[in-house]
Amino acid sequence: MRILLAEDDPLLGDGLRAGLRQQGFQVDWVRDGVAAERELAAGDYQATVLDLGLPLKDGLEVLQALRERKNTTPVLVLTARDAVPDRIRGLDLGADDYVVKPVDLHELGARLRSLVRRAHGQVQAGLQCGGVLLDPAARQVSLDGAEVALSTREFDLLHALMLGAGRVLSREQLEQQLYSWGYEVDSNAIEVHIHHLRRKLGQSVIQTVRGVGYTLQRSQSGT
Amino acid sequence: MSWLPSLQSLQARLLALLLSLVTIVWLGAAVLTWTDAQHELDELLDGHLAQAAALLVVQQARADGHDDGTDDDGGLADPPSLHKYAPKVAFQVFHEGRLMMRSANAGTTPLSTLTRGFSTVRLQDKKPWRVFATRGGESDVQVFVGEQTDTRDDILWAVLQGVLLPLLLALPLLALLLWWAVRHGLAPLRQLSQALGRRQPHALEPVVLKDVPTEIQPLVQALNGLFERIDAMVASERRFTADAAHELRTPIAAIRAQAQVALGAGNDTTQRDHALQFTLAGCDRATRLVEQLLTLSRLEATANPGAALPLNTAIDLSALTRRTCADLAPAALSRQQELALDAPDVCLVIGDETLLGVLVRNLIDNALRYSPAGATVQVSVASRAGQTELQVSDSGPGMTEAEIARLGERFYRVLGNEQPGSGLGWSIIRRISAVLGVRIRVSRSAALGGLCVTAGWPAP
Numbered sequence: 157m158r159i160l161l162a163e164d165d166p167l168l169g170d171g172l173r174a175g176l177r178q179q180g181f182q183v184d185w186v187r188d189g190v191a192a193e194r195e196l197a198a199g200d201y202q203a204t205v206l207d208l209g210l211p212l213k214d215g216l217e218v219l220q221a222l223r224e225r226k227n228t229t230p231v232l233v234l235t236a237r238d239a240v241p242d243r244i245r246g247l248d249l250g251a252d253d254y255v256v257k258p259v260d261l262h263e264l265g266a267r268l269r270s271l272v273r274r275a276h277g278q279v280q281a282g283l284q285c286g287g288v289l290l291d292p293a294a295r296q297v298s299l300d301g302a303e304v305a306l307s308t309r310e311f312d313l314l315h316a317l318m319l320g321a322g323r324v325l326s327r328e329q330l331e332q333q334l335y336s337w338g339y340e341v342d343s344n345a346i347e348v349h350i351h352h353l354r355r356k357l358g359q360s361v362i363q364t365v366r367g368v369g370y371t372l373q374r375s376q377s378g379t
Numbered sequence: 380m381s382w383l384p385s386l387q388s389l390q391a392r393l394l395a396l397l398l399s400l401v402t403i404v405w406l407g408a409a410v411l412t413w414t415d416a417q418h419e420l421d422e423l424l425d426g427h428l429a430q431a432a433a434l435l436v437v438q439q440a441r442a443d444g445h446d447d448g449t450d451d452d453g454g455l456a457d458p459p460s461l462h463k464y465a466p467k468v469a470f471q472v473f474h475e476g477r478l479m480m481r482s483a484n485a486g487t488t489p490l491s492t493l494t495r496g497f498s499t500v501r502l503q504d505k506k507p508w509r510v511f512a513t514r515g516g517e518s519d520v521q522v523f524v525g526e527q528t529d530t531r532d533d534i535l536w537a538v539l540q541g542v543l544l545p546l547l548l549a550l551p552l553l554a555l556l557l558w559w560a561v562r563h564g565l566a567p568l569r570q571l572s573q574a575l576g577r578r579q580p581h582a583l584e585p586v587v588l589k590d591v592p593t594e595i596q597p598l599v600q601a602l603n604g605l606f607e608r609i610d611a612m613v614a615s616e617r618r619f620t621a622d623a624a625h626e627l628r629t630p631i632a633a634i635r636a637q638a639q640v641a642l643g644a645g646n647d648t649t650q651r652d653h654a655l656q657f658t659l660a661g662c663d664r665a666t667r668l669v670e671q672l673l674t675l676s677r678l679e680a681t682a683n684p685g686a687a688l689p690l691n692t693a694i695d696l697s698a699l700t701r702r703t704c705a706d707l708a709p710a711a712l713s714r715q716q717e718l719a720l721d722a723p724d725v726c727l728v729i730g731d732e733t734l735l736g737v738l739v740r741n742l743i744d745n746a747l748r749y750s751p752a753g754a755t756v757q758v759s760v761a762s763r764a765g766q767t768e769l770q771v772s773d774s775g776p777g778m779t780e781a782e783i784a785r786l787g788e789r790f791y792r793v794l795g796n797e798q799p800g801s802g803l804g805w806s807i808i809r810r811i812s813a814v815l816g817v818r819i820r821v822s823r824s825a826a827l828g829g830l831c832v833t834a835g836w837p838a839p
Contacts, residue, residue, distance in 0.1 A: 165629050167661045171636025174654060178643045236628035258632030261639045 157272060157292075157315065158182040158333045160199065162192035162215065163207045163234070168257075172205065172234075175261035180295050180308065181268065182336040189213025196222055200332040201229050202272045202319075205264070208235040208246070216249055223250035230271035234259060269293060276319045283318040285372050288357055290318055297357075304356050309334060313349045317362060317372045326369040346370075389568070393561045398554055405546045409539060416538045420531055425497060428511040431470065432524040436513060439472050439479060439520045467530050469508070473521040490523035499528065567592050571599065583610040623672050626803075630668060634661035671803040674737060678810040694732050696739075696769060697722040697760050703739045704758060707747060714752040718743075722760035728767050728836045730815045738811040741804045742771045742832055748804075750775030755827055772824035772831040783821045 159181045163169035166187075173183045184199065186192045189210040196204060196218070208215035219231055230252045235242070238256040246254050252271050255264065269292050273281065283290040287300040295311055297304045306314065316333045317325065327346045335341050342348075350362055350370060363371050469485040471478060478487055484504075491498045491510040498510050502525070510525040567588070574586055585603040637658040644651035704720045711718040728735075746756045750773040759770045778786075786805045812819045817834050824831035 165633060167657050167664065168629055168633035168636055170657055171633055171640055171654065174640040174650065175636055175643065178640065236625045236632075238625075238628075257628040258635040261636055261643075 157202045157268070157312065158184070158200070158336060159268060160192065160195055160201045160204045160229075161185045162187075162189070162204065162210060162218070164188060164209070164211050165207075172261070172264070176205075176265060176268075179262070179265040180312070181265065182312070182334065184336050187211070189215060189218045193218050193221060196227060196229060197225070200329060202275075202333065203230040203232060203268050205232050205234050205268070206251075208233060208237055208242075216246065219246070219249050219251060228275065230268075230275045232264075232267055232271060234264070266293065272319065278319070283315070283321075285318050285321055286361065288314075288318075288361060290315060299357050306353070306356065307349075309345075309349050310353055310356075313346070314353055314357075317370060321372040324365050324369045324371040330370070390558075390561050390565055393565075394554070394558055397557050397561070398550070401553060402546075402550070405543075409542045409546075412542050413535060413539055417531075417535055420534055424526065424531060425509070425511070428497075428509065428524045428526060429513070432511050432513045432522045435470060435472050435480070435522045435524065436515045436520055439474060439522070440515055442479070467527040469502075469523075469525040471523045475519045476521075485523075485525070489521070490525045494521060500525075567595055571595060575602075581613075583607075583613065619676070626672075627665065627668060630661050630665040634658055634665065637661055668803070671807060675803060675807055675810065678734075678807065678814065692730065692732065693727045694730055694735055695725055696728045696735070696767060697724060697726040699732070699736060700739055700743075700758060700760050700769065703736065703743055707740070707743055711747050711756065714747075716747055716750065716753065717755040718747065718758070719755070720758045720760075722758075723762065726760050726762050726767060730817075730836075734811050734815060738808060738815070738817070738834070739769065741808050741811075742769070742834065745804050745808075746771045746773040746775070746830065746832070749773075750829060754829070757824075757827060767836040769834040770831065771833075772827050773829040774824075774827040775829035777823055777829045778821075786821060 157180070159176060161169060161172055161176070161183050163172060163185065164187050169185050169187065173185045176183045184195060184201075186195055187210075190212045192204075192206065192210065192215075193213065195201075206215045206219060210218070215233065215235070219233070222229065222231070231250065232253040232255060233246045233251040234255050234257060235246070236257045243254045252274075253267050255267065269281075273279075273292070281291070281293060283292070289298045290311075291297075292315060297306050297311065297314060312334050313330060316330055330346050331341050334346075350364075354362060361372065363373060365371060466484055469482045469490065470480075471482075471485050471490055472480040473489070481487070486503060489512075490502065490508065491500050491512050493510075493512050494514060495512055498512070500508055500510055502508050507528040508525040509528050509531075510523055512521070512523050514521055567590070570588060571586070571591075574588060583606045585606055586599055588599060591599055637654045641651045641654035641658065644654060700722055701720060704718055708718055743756065743758060750756060755774045757770075757772050759768075761768050761770070786809075808819060811817075812834065817836055820833040820835065822831050822833070823829075
């Protein structure tokens with residue numbers, strides 16, 4: 157899951173990025189409001205952690221502009237402003253969650269997973285597609301009850317496909333969701349990961365739509 | 380009114396004052412009445428004495444005409460006592476040296492040594508008598524008429540009692556009335572004290588009283604002014620606490636996040652070490668912030684700038700600046716910044732060493748902190764025509780006029796600044812300069828292009 161982190165404090169930003177990476181998130185970190193706005197407009201992020209006291213442009217302004225552009229990326233506001241009117245204003249301006257510093261990194265991760273899940277219309281924490289069961293929190297996948305060992309990239313790829321079940325996701329979209337900044341992505345990396353997933357979970361799980369991308373059939377979903 | 384301070388109550392003071400004044404005036408009136416009545420009475424009774432004497436002279440002259448020398452023992456001349464006051468009155472009539480007629484209590488010797496006019500004498504009964512003496516037309520008749528002075532005193536006492544008795548009776552009544560009047564007059568004061576007494580400890584809204592008397596209005600206004608100032612102070616304290624707590628959240632969140640990353644690093648020692656390093660850095664930052672907050676709150680406690688500190692110590696500004704630069708140099712070098720000092724051997728200013736140290740450190744630290752790596756910071760101490768100046772200029776990005784104007788607001792940070800800081804440094808600089816009487820000027824550095832901050836000491 158690729159997350160945009162907008163936080164101006166170097167120590168806190170570094171800690172949040174490292175902590176979220178430990179939980180399997182791909183984190184891009186920007187340090188001011190203008191950069192946050194630019195990246196949110198350009199990138200395909202599953203969610204955003206937004207500090208309010210950002211330099212150059214306040215977090216609330218970034219949030220407001222984002223929603224005015226009909227961008228539905230889930231936004232978790234992480235701030236030191238804890239007054240109730242501040243919370244109300246943040247949520248009313250379009251924040252999906254409002255968390256006051258300091259925050260437990262695992263709680264932050266859980267909240268982000270919950271935001272992403274709800275953004276995709278999922279109710280349960282676990283994702284199911286046929287015999288494949290994916291637990292985002294534990295980062296575990298099982299096929300017909302038997303646990304399957306996946307690499308980080310394979311898990312993220314399957315997670316992205318399961319979240320977007322029924323939709324066709326292009327290779328670029330999948331790349332964007334899998335890799336944060338600073339990674340050189342091989343042109344055939346996605347194909348390689350798809351190949352591995354098919355080998356571990358069976359050929360019929362992921363379909364290729366030639367010239368467009370990949371998809372997981374919702375009809376296979378047991379729920 | 381040295382006896383009044385023992386009376387704590389305003390009402391008791393007023394009552395005591397009024398009652399004593401009334402008594403004094405009344406007593407004065409009594410004394411006046413006494414002397415006046417005495418004078419009038421003396422005139423009246425003396426007139427009676429003279430009148431009676433004249434009658435006796437005339438009567439004796441007539442008796443001489445048809446009854447000459449028939450009496451020799453004076454028994455004939457002893458008239459009956461007709462009134463209870465008669466023993467207090469006496470008379471003698473002599474004719475050619477012989478006692479012709481006398482009252483029973485008069486004796487046989489002349490009442491007075493004077494032959495004419497008034498005199499006060501003591502007779503055989505040892506009491507003072509007022510005696511009027513006169514002679515007949517041919518000087519052969521000598522008449523003395525006397526009256527006991529006691530009589531006069533009795534009358535005077537009666538008059539005085541007429542004045543003093545009502546006072547004695549009226550005083551308690553008057554005291555009661557005065558007590559009521561004073562109490563009624565002081566009612567607005569009591570209302571004020573009740574209104575104040577009913578207040579909650581934190582209620583600081585102005586006192587509103589209907590129909591406040593003009594004498595109490597200044598008091599109410601002063602009180603309301605005080606409430607306003609206290610309110611502002613409390614609000615400022617509250618804001619400060621809130622701001623401080625708010626400002627501490629970020630470093631604490633950073634420490635927590637980094638510590639959690641270190642815990643979750645597992646076998647990745649590089650990541651763990653990095654996170655632990657950053658945890659320490661976070662602690663240092665929180666410490667610095669707390670120190671700044673404490674410094675600021677201690678400075679704010681010095682509500683009366685200058686008065687709280689005896690500013691009479693001469694401090695070597697050159698040595699102090701040199702020490703501060705030496706302290707800060709390692710941090711500057713680690714960011715490839717050039718820190719240069721230009722100061723005379725000795726440069727004395729008046730001030731407080733601790734505060735001055737904090738001021739100089741903050742000025743230089745700010746310049747280093749908010750200038751990029753590789754920047755130059757030039758510090759100079761100079762004394763010209765008795766005026767001492769400490770100047771800190773840098774080659775950093777500088778500031779716009781609007782940003783310069785907002786410097787010193789708590790927690791104000793220039794946007795786009797990546798350096799961790801709370802903006803408290805400038806609050807501290809402003810505060811200390813106010814306490815020490817140092818002028819701070821912020822301008823653009825002509826030589827280095829960045830910010831130039833000048834601290835100026837007035838000529839001693």
